[in-house]
Amino acid sequence: MRLNFPARQYPLPKTDHRKSMTRKTTILLAFIALKFLLQYVLILPSYDLHRDEYLHLDQADHLAWGYMSVPPVTSWIALIIKTLGNSVFWVRFFPALCGALTILVVWKTVEALRGSLYACVLAATCTLFSALLRLNQLFQPNSVDVLCWTTLYYFLVKYIQTRSPKWLYGIAVVFAFGFLNKYNVAFLVIGVLPAILLTEHRVLFLNRHLYFALLLAIVLISPNIIWQYQNDFPVFHHMKELSERQLVNVSRADFFKEQFIYFIGALLVIVPGFYALLFYKPFGKYKLFFFSIVFTLVVFTLLRAKGYYAIGIYPIYIAFGAVFVAERLKSVWLRAAFIIIPITIFIPVSRVAFPNKTPKEIVDGSGRYKRAGLLRWEDGKDHEIPQDFADMLGWEELAGKVDAAYAQSPDPESTLVLCDNYGQAGAINYYSRKNVNAVTFNADYVNWFDLSKKYKHVVRVKNAWEREAEIKETAPLFNNYSITDSVTTPYSRERGATIFLFVNAKVDINARISREIQEEKW
Template sequence: MDKLLRLFLNMTNRYFSMTKKTTILLGFIGVKFLLQFLLLSSEYDLQRDEYLHLDQANHLTWGYLSVPPFTSWTSYIIQLLGNSIFWIKFFPALYGALTMFIVWKAIEELNGNLFALILGATCVLFSALLRLNTLYQPNSFDVLSWTVLYFALLKYIKTDHTKWLYIGATVFAIGFLNKYNILFLLIGLFSSLLLTKHRKLFLNPNLYFAVLLGFALILPNLLWQYNNNFPVFHHLKQLAETQLVNVDRIDFLKNQLLFFIGSLIVIFASFYALIFYKPFNKYRLFIYSILITLIAFLYFRAKDYYAIGIYPIYIAFGSVYLSEVLKDGWKKYLQPIAIAIPLLLFIPIYNVAFPNKSPEYIVQHPDSYKKLGMLRWEDGKDHLLPQDFADMLGWRELALKVDSVYLSLPNKNKTLILCDNYGQAGAINYYTKLKLNAVSFNADYINWFDLSKEYVNLIRVKEANGVNGELQETSPYFQNSILADSITNQYAREYGSAIFAFIGAKIDIRKRIRAEIDQKKNYP
């Protein structure tokens, strides 16, 4: 009877312990979703990249010039759900919440106690992921993919179960179909396996079957790249020449500290633990992995946020180690302080890192933004607003004005709307009340022209630096032409972009469009 009683009490205690942990985890997830919606001011529109990703739902395929196909699948789901702002913001928040969940499970696998779980969840919650998860871009799922793949490796090392090789290969493939950035993770993991006793993995036949599974999953995208002359290389070349050339390697390293500033103690504790803490000896390859991956990022002058996916798994290691260090004597009184640090350091970041202040406020209080380098754009220069914030202004205004110009035209159903960039085209297509179909020679829109119909009018949306000379250049091909309107929001990145109306074509517009497309697609 005594044994049965003890067994019953142990099972009861375990049940209530699990219930308590589950309740706390659900609380963190709830706070995560709440914050993601509270951190955005209604004064801002969507960001330019978001419009492009949403428009991909109307053109489903196995590849795009800008990103792999996974984002378009999410966009299609969002479209089925009504294409509202709520669902657009829901999915990056979901991917961020799942990242927190995986870190929680990693801590459990490392035998972390309740303090370790709460510390890890707090560190993930109050980090750069809050900023990243406000934007509907591939980056949120990219971080989740990295974290799940690291978790699969951790589980394989712990259990030696081959199913984790297949899970890892599947996760890598899905991550690859979301963002090619995950190849940097592969560079770090492959090298670290060779440098440790885990190199014996390369003698396991299941590894190669798992690789074949991953290859089969990404093959449709590779075939798309092949059939389209590998535009990814052209895209990377343009990226390197126009943006990555402005990346400062020292700034890259500085910003790694800022992304998880409230978790630095935990992350550095993980580095120490992976080298010196005996229970983590079998996971030592993780220390080599982060070093090699960061070196690869530095070598290629990658943007700083490309590396965010590295850190969540190290928060798991650090949280478990600190829970052991702080579990006895007077040190246990430091546990609340350790949990409070990420929250306290988040408070000043809250005031600058999110689009929750009006543009006027930011312009009048630029010092904090400038100190953090947030006013520096991809062109390497400082501007009035952070680039992402400026990219969230003027779009709705543009779409409404294009609608108005369109309604004023004769033969309006034979009007081509041609924009300078994908943000303009995507915003018009998202906000229009008239079901218009704007296109551009920029990014994926170059593949989305409908040249099966005749066009007699042209609405031309020009960036501010290309306005001069547009009338003189294009008006000879039309009977009438006017500068119809422009974006007047002075804080918008698109400020000064103009809307021209060209009426009554004297030529077949489609021929000139086809010639321009052929020229643009002739990648150097």
């Protein structure tokens, strides 16, 4: 007899873990790909590099453990860029890479906080569509700085979760790398240490591994400290000059205003994140992060810091906020809205925050730039276009015209190309077809004069408003001189910069340069 048993009812199989991880990885990679794409398309090819970028690129030819304005990490990256061909593509690639890695660290922080896939996507969206898109366009220490801040906070989260000493040593290594990139990372420590004292994590100061990690950090940064000592601590001179010329024009009210602007699309996540750090029970052990941001912002405010110095603070708080918001939002429509809002806000912001319009178009629509405060330069005055954009114009023209003047010299090999500022010197060195070694008594170039050559002629690049003074001061030292050309690019900060050719010196040029160098260093 045949028995007919009912078919066995097996439970539906759970979603395969590998498929889930593959889906997660695919979404993450999509964000990273979009990050790279936006970094390149949000800038018109007609813009040159920024004046600061030329200085950093020139550091590749003058490797040292320190420079007058920055520690050495930027020069290491510049050397890699030079090895890869020194093209604009690679100059923009590495800041974009730092931005992509920042998104990755934020994503990993959400995962460490047990956030869902939606929380990861929300955090990545808020991080992507923020001021980081502008920051990551320029080859400056700032992109590495933000990455180091975010990574340090992430390692602190992991230490709180595991109490494993390896995270303390990881913090030490990242801090040292961040310090060797930009001293700004010290303000993170200034904020975190008192915050630890205010919470139950104060027992950390009884952990011997903390002091071993501190020793490791000191050893790693010591080459730069020794360099500073050997060079009479130029960082203090730079900070004094910065305070007198730029930070004195920084309004504390503007500092806080800029904090809102930088991550305006992420405020719906960041603000709940602050609340969660104080009152959300699963975040109870992370309360020190709330106190940390308070201490850091207070110090920045007291020192009249520029607004962008604090950008590195916020990505970690986006991670906290995304986890909390994702846990609270159950409606599909609300979840979709929280993803759409940062993108929607970014669209009008992108119309003014990026060099994706010609200078003429910016001037014609200057109202929106003025309302956003973008026409105000570091001198405290409003100008025709944003300062950063003006600093990305006229450089290639300048280099071409200096090349032409250099070729007119009776003996190019004994001709010095002397500029007024580091932007001019760096841009000439970057774009020159004549392998010109331009220098200036400004910034690190004061250490880069090649006095093994005997100079008889000078190609001089002088700011427009000092043209007559240059003729009066320098012309008597030579048998002949001519004005060969000037920068004509509209709206360039260097517009009007005049190119002189002084030939057949009547005095010892090398001796005068040596005196100038000593006076500048003194």
